[in-house]
Amino acid sequence: MNITDEEKKAVYKTIYNRRDTRGEFKSDDIDDEVISRILDAAHHAPSVGFMQPWDFVVVKNKEVKEKIKDGFQVAHDEAKEMFDDTRKDVYKTLKLEGITEAPIGICITCDRSRTGDVVIGRTANMEMDLYSSVCAVQTLWLAARAENLGVGWVSIIHHDTLKEVLNIPEHIVPIAYLCIGKVDFFHDKPELEKAGWLPRLPLEQLVHYDSWENKK
């Protein structure tokens, strides 16, 4: 199946305009069809040994979102104390999640025992199934961006909290909790770049040739 030049441009446009959305969510509902499309796209991510280790918990219930938000608050309060004084002041001003504002949340997990103990491609690197679920996250994120939906990854929450709130079984590993919704706008650059927290690194600084010490 050939991808045309126009189609290629669309893929790059989507990659470059994907953002981590926190403050721009609108409360408008998302059509179930759209949710199904982005979930099905995620389900077509690569997986080690075709294991498809992911599950998706779609959260629409207000009380459930509020419990997730409480869990964020606990981890956020802990985090504040970890930064030095200058960074702490900036950190406190940042909007880092849109859990209750976004119409839906999706928790993506990894079932490490889904296809038995021995998995093709996981034999030397046991983390490969976790990485497969991360590939599903990024695939869902790009599909959602193509639907003009914002996605925000809430990583400031203890995974035990996610398991408790969403009744996730003991043997299942939460990978990501994503907030998803229509947005007022997409930022033109990552917010932490705009806020001067960190600059975008020059690509050439990160590329090596045949051996780590060889750069152009």
Add this chain to the structure above:
Amino acid sequence: MNITDEEKKAVYKTIYNRRDTRGEFKSDDIDDEVISRILDAAHHAPSVGFMQPWDFVVVKNKEVKEKIKDGFQVAHDEAKEMFDDTRKDVYKTLKLEGITEAPIGICITCDRSRTGDVVIGRTANMEMDLYSSVCAVQTLWLAARAENLGVGWVSIIHHDTLKEVLNIPEHIVPIAYLCIGKVDFFHDKPELEKAGWLPRLPLEQLVHYDSWENKK
């Protein structure tokens, strides 16, 4: 920035036609411009706290590829012994990498200390930077597919071997070694699905609503 319906279709087409390429690589060179484009796309993956923890080691040298291939062979021989007898016979027939056939390899890594000890969004979940580098892998994979290039993730290799062969510093974590090149064709389905190793799971089996026990 609005994504049009046509552009959305292009993104889905790319997601659904992405494959893990092993046996279909052509030896044709890839233009440096194309390599730069897919690397720059990967560099625009999401990263925790805008950490951009990735590096990219681009491998073109034949001797380096052969050492990587030797590393695969060691891990592959170990893996063979892990499957039960029925699976072992099938496992042995599978083509699982195209290291020396593909014109380039790219090792994607994670520098866990890149921006200091405390990273926004990594405070409750220390694995978040590893996951950022995995997002870079999947972004590169989709960009490469949009360029009609095949990508194969070689996970059957010990990461210490990658570090040794590519002179990767001790504190850097290898995430993926990818083989990349033009291809004779893309399979219409994942090869392990075609080979009857495992079926595609029905999506509805994997989707839960508000709580793990609620399915439609």
